[in-house]
Amino acid sequence: MNNNITRLPINSLGYDFIKKEYLPEGENEYYLRNLQNRNGTEYRHLSAFEIEALVRNRNTSDNWNNLLVSDQFNPELVKNCRFYGLVRIGKLEPFFLSFSDLKVAVGLYDSTIISSDIGDNSVINNVHYLSHYVIGAEVILTNINEMQTTDKCKFGNGIIKEGEDESSRIWLELCNENGGRKILPFNGMLPGDAWLWSKYRDDEKLLDKFQEFTESEFKTARGFYGKVGDRTVIKNTNIIKDVWIGSDAYIKGANKLKNLTINSGTEGRTQIGEGCELVNGSVGFGSRIFYGVKAVRFVTAAHTQLKYGARLINSYLGSNATISCCEVLNSLIFPGHEQHHNNSFLCAATIMGQSNIPAGATIGSNHNSRGADGEIIAGRGFWPALCVSLKHNSKFASFTMLAKGDYNYELDIPLPFSLISIHPITNSLVIMPGYWFMYNMYALTRNAWKYVDRDQRNEKVQLIEYDFLAPDTINEMFSALKSLEIFTGKAYFKSIQNNKSSTESIYRKKGKELLNDASVNIDELSILAEGYENSKRNVEIIKVQKAYNIFKRIIAFYGYLHLFNFVQKEGINSVTKWQKSFPKKPQRGVWINVGGQLIPEKNVLQLKEKICNNKVNSWDELHAQYALEGEKYVKEKTMHAIASLEELLNINLSQLDKKTFIQFIDEAIVTKKWIFEEIKKSREKDYSNPFRKMMYNSQTEMDNVVGKFSDNSFIIQQEIELKNFIAQTKKIKANWIV
Template sequence: MGFIKRFDAQLLGYDFVNKEFLPEGKDEHYIRYQQKEKNGFRKLTGQEVDMLVRNGNMSDNWDTVLVDDPFNPGLVRNCIFYGLVRIGKLEPQCLEYHDLRLPVGLYNSMIISSDVGDNVAIHNVGYLSHYILDSESMLFNIDEMETSNKSKFGNGIIKDGETEAQRLWMEICNENGGRKVLPFDGMLTSDAYLWSKFRDDKELMRRFQEITENAYSSKRGFYGRVGKGCVIKNTSSIKDVNIGDCTYIKGANKLKNLTINSTEDSPTQIGEGVELVNGIIGTGCKAFYGVKAVRFVMGVNSSLKYGARLINSFLGENSTISCCEVLNSLIYPSHEQHHNNSFLIASCVQGQSNIAAGATLGSNHTSRANDGEIIAKRGFWAGLSTTIKHNSRFGSFTLLTKANYLHSINIDLPFALVGNNESENRLEIIPAYWWRYNMYALERNAWKFVMRDKRGEVGQKFEYSYLAPDSVSEILVALDKLYRWIAEEVEPCATDNHRAIAEKAIAEGYNPASILISSEGIEASSRKVLLKKPVQAVMAYREMVKYYALISFIDYMMANNAGLEGILSLDSDGIDRCWMNVGGQIFRCSFIEELKHRVKSNELNSWDAIHAAYRSQDDTYIYDKARYAKYAMEQIIGQKLSLESLFQLADEGVAIAQMVKERVFQSRLKDYNDPFRKIVYDNQEEMDAVIGSINDNDFIAHSEAVCQQTLNDIESLFVRKYTA
């Protein structure tokens, strides 16, 4: 009748794996014995069985209830056992976590073919089936907790006898599934990006899938695991979930087909009303207060809070999403999205990003098909109630003002403020806005991302500096465009020598408040684009490149105990001009091509090997940055770097470092001096008591210390030899 099947009660707890899926000579427990060794248990004595029965316990066969010593049968009450149950040491102790105190033992629970670790407290677990529990864990008020014979624990694999239709894919970056990837335990944001990006490389796609499948057994019969020191209480349903050490789960509604990684040093917590299905959760993660996630990966130290919804998406390390909805997206590390009515779909957001309230990024209802995408490089900030149309792309550190952007846009001027002037019907851009007007936020963001990186296990070293090879390469491209636009404004018929024309005009005092340029390549419309303060943008970009070069040279000389001759000897010919942000780590494009070749040639045969290849670049990154800095400087000054130009850079670097410190202070000081900010306070003392004095600002103190260190480094490393 209906979907309910009947079978002999004596089979409950047995035949976990159908005989057709068992290797010859193996029984249903052979994988279980691999997960937890067979030895160390004994049968119950007759006296122990009598005591267990008097304590209200039942079993279909007491011979299949095995125990370890010491075993106190008085600590097992009102339980029902089916199948092979193995119970570890039980001693008269109590376990405590926060205000929950439970005596060790098994109470008021049904336990089916499971292994119970030493001194575990199991209270009121209505249905516990095919689990291996490690020592000193606490299970309290759980309705059901079971493992199926074909459990995958969130990994994108299929078991013996299953078809491809039963494989779990995660459809990131695009709603039509064209960039789908297989989730797996230990997956990094970088893995997801490479897999989703290079779709035209069929062999690479095949190898990624092969590597993932080879990492896991297709055999049926794996038991779910609960690690040491876990606390699981007041939870409704747990099915096919591997739970790492020291995980804390309270009040969850449904947890299904998951791997929850957790360690004593970096515990994961899952809270009230949470529903998580088909996912991988990294160490140190948090999911609280009614969040829903389906087909997802949460990177290490990431959080879902306050009703957030994460579907077909990868949330990168050190990120937080709350009160909003994210679908079909790949989100790099250090992403923040906190507000109830923001929406992000079909996007690749490359980290150090923030999505404000009311932002609707990528609703495909504005397109003819659900195959659009948004790509936002690191540092992307979308303002309040911002809407964007597919397809759109944004350069590093793009700041969008509150607006309804009706057309697809392509912003490749980094550090720009972008707005849609509805009254004038035009897009408006201020290049290098962050550097010129909001240095406090730019510098503080880099600092806070480092401070918030609480990963216990560091899979990759992330680049948090806003000036790095990826953003500087964008600056060089942006400078070429600015030179062309200025030259075309000064000499409308100019077709080449744009830089020379622009620099000559600037030297002669050309400095317009704005210029109108064609929207070609910038916006999918026929209207003009207003480029504000283009000459100041040129100057700002040049300062940024010089500051990047200065810091890179200092880092290189400090790391290699080198002098200025070491900088001059760096080979800047044939340098990679292409850099790629892969999951928060910046790589030369040539390295990525080499990595792809090594994967396809079977040299890299596991994800661990691929991750080791990522880490191999850590040792050369300072060198690579310095080489690229030399190249970038030569592009800026228009000639090969010389000793004299290094001395000139040092002189300018002193001024730039002091300017950065001053702009940090001044951009924050505006908040303190704003008369409208003061109107809610009766006096300065009340304001200082509420928000603190600018003189007590920790980051400003940090900024001053960084400036002084930079000045000290310049003085000690850029030594000029004066002649009489």
């Protein structure tokens, strides 16, 4: 079969961009272009002198009457160019533009330009084929092989144009390789949008509404031009096709950019570098993509990084996330994700943020069943160690760490802050709940601070939760307390009753009794979990009593913090004022991580109803709902914390007396001091460990390499925070009257 190459008259080149059957009545092929070009320039025809100057400078045109210019056009700054169709040029002045080490003269040189608008004082140099683009002011385009827009351009959005078949629509097949959770990509997609759309597959009306939102957001008319915003620089690039590019972007050495929206501007300057190939997607503001990246069918949110040969396919990457040197397929990744190593693989996963995927990790060796339909869901703070292999389907609570190993069975680990490992002798699965609090408080608290500090978003439509003490983790800790009680009680009865079974309530009652009795040592019990792994081997839970007490202490501290904040905000300084201001029936309730934003389940259900009942009718309106949820978050989190404290202590806080309140303050100070000491101790180990110190001949050498422990800025900051907390709580105590 031959290539379909047609021969057409040269005088038709650059015309009839929109076929007549797709033109609205009374409009010409430039009606959309005129809407897109908002620079305010008044164009005029060339003078005879200007045409003569252009011809003298070896320029050609199929029709000089279709080359329109501004009043400040200088024909001496246009040399060796070929013009076809309607071309409009802004002012050209005799100076050069300098960007970084690049210095180029203003004007149009050695280029073929077809039916395009060129903004004021831009540079078009050695662009072999520029077709149907609107170029902004002071733009630099140099050494580009092909830059064109087709009449069916969609700029990476999941729509189809007039006359197109449904089969040409682009979908993102998130979370699952079989396409069962596919969504339509669109510019401006937030992680909450992607999660809601991919999650609720049993609600067909909701899914239809999301498709309606997307299709109504973007016009289906044919004939839009590509755009390059003001002050954008593009150099040494091969192919740019159907791409919308914002202002102040920097693109250098890219291989292929096709069917994209590249957001850039005051919200964040985007850079795309050498060897990159991006097709069918949207790039968020302030993103950096360079050194051989391959991304196909993708959306990246604001301030993301893709680098060093990363491959991102059929995936959504949340804001402030970095992926380099590795392969990510069919995944939905919430904000604050890190993945840096060439030999890591992430597939068919929903990763709920603040995560880190290491070298050698295979998170999603799919096809474990008879089809490519497995999934992995990991809560916030997911952190597998080197060379971890997981099997679909698996699910993990927040802040789960997995030690190096091949996990050959499906896992469902609901215990938060856990370390999971495989015993080298017994081959049993071993879970240490509360690991982070016991052994790495420094990393836990520093990461929470780090993600807040590094959140570069200008428009924080979704309020992303980075604190490790939040409604989702607290609820998981409550569930963990119940499970630990049941498993402990069951282990106790098994040890004395020769495997006689009993009821769950009896197991829980006995386990609670044992775990709350400091004089009882339960380490001799073999405490096993059930339903955590799809295997016949034992699943051991270790350090149960310690984890149990830490969870209770942490939940209480969470409650105290929000209780004190509530007291301060409401100006409460007596029991009488407390009883008047105490919230009616505070509820702990279920909370959902919606793209990194924590929202009560009841609010999510109400939001779905609003969408289905036409009370929310666009993505912008849905995003406004996220913002409203963010405004309510502090209050709702406080109510959750107070309800959690009531449930933990089994008291009615509406009857709070001064003695109990003072006791809360004293306990909170003790816990805050304990947290600080654990932060300090967990970091200090890195300085006292002999296997760390053996690399250095002297303390001075070690200090110069890793820094002095006493100079650790985060620990200094935490010490200041501790002092402020003590002063603040003592002030609350002193102001409490009766």
